[in-house]
Amino acid sequence: MRPSTLLRALSVLPVAVGFQTATNSSYPTLLSDGTVDLGDYSTAYEKAKSFVAGLTNEQKVQIITGQSFEGNQSWAAYQKKDGVVGVNMQLFVSAFSMINAATMTWNPDLVEAQFRATGDEFYQMGFNLIMSPVASPLGRDPYGGRLPEAFSLDPYLSGILMGRATIGMNSAGVIKTGRHILLNEQETNRSNGGYSANADDKTIREVYLWPFADAVKAGMLAVMCGMNRVNGFLSCENSQLLNGYLKTSIGFPGMVLPDVSSQATSYGSANAGLDNGSGQLWSEQIMLAGIPNGSLSQARLDDMAVRNVIGYYAMNLDNGQ
Numbered sequence: 196m197r198p199s200t201l202l203r204a205l206s207v208l209p210v211a212v213g214f215q216t217a218t219n220s221s222y223p224t225l226l227s228d229g230t231v232d233l234g235d236y237s238t239a240y241e242k243a244k245s246f247v248a249g250l251t252n253e254q255k256v257q258i259i260t261g262q263s264f265e266g267n268q269s270w271a272a273y274q275k276k277d278g279v280v281g282v283n284m285q286l287f288v289s290a291f292s293m294i295n296a297a298t299m300t301w302n303p304d305l306v307e308a309q310f311r312a313t314g315d316e317f318y319q320m321g322f323n324l325i326m327s328p329v330a331s332p333l334g335r336d337p338y339g340g341r342l343p344e345a346f347s348l349d350p351y352l353s354g355i356l357m358g359r360a361t362i363g364m365n366s367a368g369v370i371k372t373g374r375h376i377l378l379n380e381q382e383t384n385r386s387n388g389g390y391s392a393n394a395d396d397k398t399i400r401e402v403y404l405w406p407f408a409d410a411v412k413a414g415m416l417a418v419m420c421g422m423n424r425v426n427g428f429l430s431c432e433n434s435q436l437l438n439g440y441l442k443t444s445i446g447f448p449g450m451v452l453p454d455v456s457s458q459a460t461s462y463g464s465a466n467a468g469l470d471n472g473s474g475q476l477w478s479e480q481i482m483l484a485g486i487p488n489g490s491l492s493q494a495r496l497d498d499m500a501v502r503n504v505i506g507y508y509a510m511n512l513d514n515g516q
Contacts, residue, residue, distance in 0.1 A: 222434065222438055222439075223434075223438055223466055223468065223492075223494075223495050223498065224438045224442035224443045224468070225494055225495065225498045226240060226244075226448060226498055226501055226502065226505075227244075227494065227497075227498065227501075230442075230443055230446070231442065231446045231447070231448050232446055233448055235414070236414070236416075236448055236505065236509050238508070239505050239506075239508035239509035240448070240501070240505055242508040243501045243504035243505040243507070243508055244501055246268065246504055247497055247500045247501050247504060248497075249267070249268050250268060250500065252482075252483055252486070252493075252496065253479050253483070254266075254268075254270070255496055255497065255499070255500040256477060256478075256479045256482045256483070256496075257270070257479075258270055258272075258500050258503050258504065259470060259471055259472065259477060259496075259499045259500060259503055260471075260472065260473065260474040260477050260478075261273065261275075261471065261474070262474070273323055273324035273370070273507075274321055274322045274323055274324065275322065275324045275325075275326065276317060276320075276322035276324070276325055276326065277325075277326040277327070278313065278317065278325065278326070278327055279293075279294055279327045279328055279329060279344045280292065280293055280294065280313070280344075281313055281316065282313075282316055282317055282320055282322070285320060288316050288320065289312070289313075289316060291309050291312065291313060292309065293343045293344070294306075294328060294329070294343070294344055294345060294346055295342060295343050295344075295345065295346065295347070296343075297309055297356075298346045298347050298352065298353075298356060303355055303356060303359045304359075306356045306359050306360055306363070307359040307360065307362055307363040308363065309360075309363065310327075310328065310359070310360040310361075310362075310363030310364045310367075310371075311363035311364070311366050311367055312363075313327070313364070313367075314363060314364040314365075314366070314367025314368070314369045314371070315367045317367070317369050318367050318368050318369050322369065323368075323369050323370060323510070323512055324369070324370045324372065324417065324506075325364060325369050325370065325371050325372060326372045326374060326419060327360075327364070327371060327372065327374070328344070328345075328346070328357060328360045328364075328371070328373065328374070329341060329344040329345045329346075329373075329374045329375070330345060330346060330353050330354075330357045330373060330374070330406035330407060330410070331345070331374065331375050331376060331377055331378065331379045331380070331403060331406075331407075331421070332345055332379055332380045332381070333345065333348060333350060333353065333380070333402065333403055333406070334347075334348030334380075335378070335380040335381075335392070336380050336381045338381070339380055339381050339382065340381075340382040341379070341382065346406070350401070350402045350403070350405040350406055351405065353405070353406040354405045354406040354408065354409030354410075355409065357373065357406040357407070357409050357410040357413075358409040358410055358412060358413035359413070360410075361373075361410045361413040361414055361415045362413050362414065365413075365414050365510065368510050368511060368512065369510060370416050370417050370449075370506040370507075370509075370510055370512075371415060371416075371417065372417035372418060372419050372452065373406075373407055373410050373415050373417070373418045373419070374418075374419040374421075374454075375419050375420065375421035375422075375430070375454060376407060376418050376419070376420050376421065376430065376436065376437075376441060376451075377392075377399065377403050377404065377407075377420075377421070377425055377430065377436055377440070378392035378393075378394060378399075378403055378421075378423065378425050378430075379392070379421035379422070379423055379430070380392050380423075381423075385421070385422040385423045386422050386456065387422070387456060387459075388422065388423060388424045388429045388430075388457075388459075389422075389423070390423055390424065391423065391424035391425065391426065391427050392423055392424070392425055392426075393425075393426050393427075394425075394426070399440065400440075400444070404440055404441075404444070404445065407441070407445065407447075408445040411445050411446060411447050411448075412445075414509075415447070415449065416448065416449035416450070416505060416506035416509055416510075417449050417450050417451075417452060417506060418441060418447065418449065418450075418451050418452075419451075419452055419453070419454055420433075420436075420437065420451055420452075420453055420454065420457060420469065421454055421457065422454050422455070422456070422457050429457070429459055430457065431451075431453040431454070431457040431458050431459075431464060431467070431469050432458070432459060432460060432463050432464045432467045432469070433467055433468075434466065434467040434468060436468075437451055437467055437468025437469065438467065438468040441468070442468060448502070448505060449470075449502055449505060449506055450470035450471050450499075450502040450503045450505075450506070451468055451469050451470045451471070451502075452469070452470065452471040452472065453469060453471075453472055453473075458472045458473050458476055460476065461476045461477060461481050461482070461485070461490075462485055462490040462491050464476070465477070465482075465485075465491055465495060465496075465499065466491065466495065470498075470499045470502045470503060471499075471503055482496065
């Protein structure tokens with residue numbers, strides 16, 4: 196599936212969604228407010244919205260924290276797995292070419308076919324939420340340890356191939372997760388927001404965000420935020436990054452989930468745009484207390500649950516197979 200009108204021209208987007216101030220203002224982008232053009236995913240959205248409308252708030256919290264439940268309506272938590280060139284840490288699976296090597300072929304059809312093949316193996320092994328592919332790091336630091344997992348230092352080329360990788364994995368019936376938004380350019384001191392990657396609005400839009408925009412246009416329904424900070428704020432608690440650039444500027448309709456230990460607060464991360472996260476920071480007690488005291492809106496909790504579920508219907512994971 197390819198959302199028909201999902202991508203907006205980055206060069207003409209209003210600067211209000213960029214890093215223009217030193218504050219990390221919160222303005223959640225809700226699917227229900229019509230900001231995002233859902234394109235081909237309108238039907239999946241309506242199904243997800245209908246499903247979530249029949250749930251209790253407790254069940255919604257279970258969905259966003261990766262738990263299963265049964266009842267009048269049941270939900271099976273996604274089975275997550277890492278793997279860019281194959282199913283990570285798994286016996287008897289294929290090992291495909293590193294992505295930077297595949298990029299050197301300049302063959303988008305080959306890249307799409309490779310990701311279709313890896314997606315098929317994930318699906319056959321019982322995994323349906325896949326942490327792949329990688330478009331950040333983009334090559335700001337040539338010693339970045341994740342560069343072989345990424346496509347190219349050229350954002351235009353990376354965008355083309357990130358989009359084709361998305362189409363390939365989607366066609367296998369799994370939800371792909373683009374990594375890592377944004378400016379996750381080095382491994383050193385990245386844990387717990389150990390460094391801040393800084394760039395101005397023009398650079399972010401025209402270089403680092405570009406591959407993710409192409410992937411959203413191609414139908415990407417999950418994104419992983421990084422361990423680092425961006426312009427001083429934790430990537431996974433950065434409203435201008437997640438609500439602004441990702442969900443508003445390029446109209447991302449899916450869920451944002453954190454890299455390992457990248458979520459630091461409960462309400463701060465939820466209001467900043469994180470949709471799937473820690474069962475400790477997002478316990479039922481914490482999240483349900485936040486609604487009456489104004490720390491979290493009912494609309495935002497509903498939006499988080501819908502964003503988690505939309506990929507389930509979009510990828511036909513309700514087909515019983």
